[in-house]
Amino acid sequence: MIGAIILGIVAGFAGRLIMPGNDRMGFFATVLLGLAGAVVGWLIFTDLLGIGDTEVFDLGGLLSSIIGVVIILGAFRMIRAQRHA
Numbered sequence: 001m002i003g004a005i006i007l008g009i010v011a012g013f014a015g016r017l018i019m020p021g022n023d024r025m026g027f028f029a030t031v032l033l034g035l036a037g038a039v040v041g042w043l044i045f046t047d048l049l050g051i052g053d054t055e056v057f058d059l060g061g062l063l064s065s066i067i068g069v070v071i072i073l074g075a076f077r078m079i080r081a082q083r084h085a
Contacts (some may be wrong), residue, residue: 007065008034011041015069037069044068060075 012034016023041064046052052060063072 004035004038005031007038007062008032010034011037011062011065011069017064017065017075019070019073021073023073023076033069033072036063037067039068040071041065041068043073050067055056 008031010028010032012032015034016025017022017038042052042061042068045060045064052064
């Protein structure tokens with residue numbers, strides 16, 4: 001559980017550094033974004049593509065989590081742009 005929270009913190013902030021924007025998110029929203037990104041990354045890479053280790057935490061898991069965060073942020077921004085257009 002602690003590892004998942006730390007992964008969420010790191011992935012959330014790394015994803016937001018990669019995709020800076022005008023998103024109003026505090027610390028807890030960024031952690032939740034990171035945790036959601038970890039789930040998305042796990043589903044894409046481990047479950048669908050069969051890449052990665054399901055037994056232990058590794059840097060590949062962090063990378064897939066960051067990619068998941070970027071996917072979620074991109075989708076969120078596209079939806080928000082369509083609503084305001």
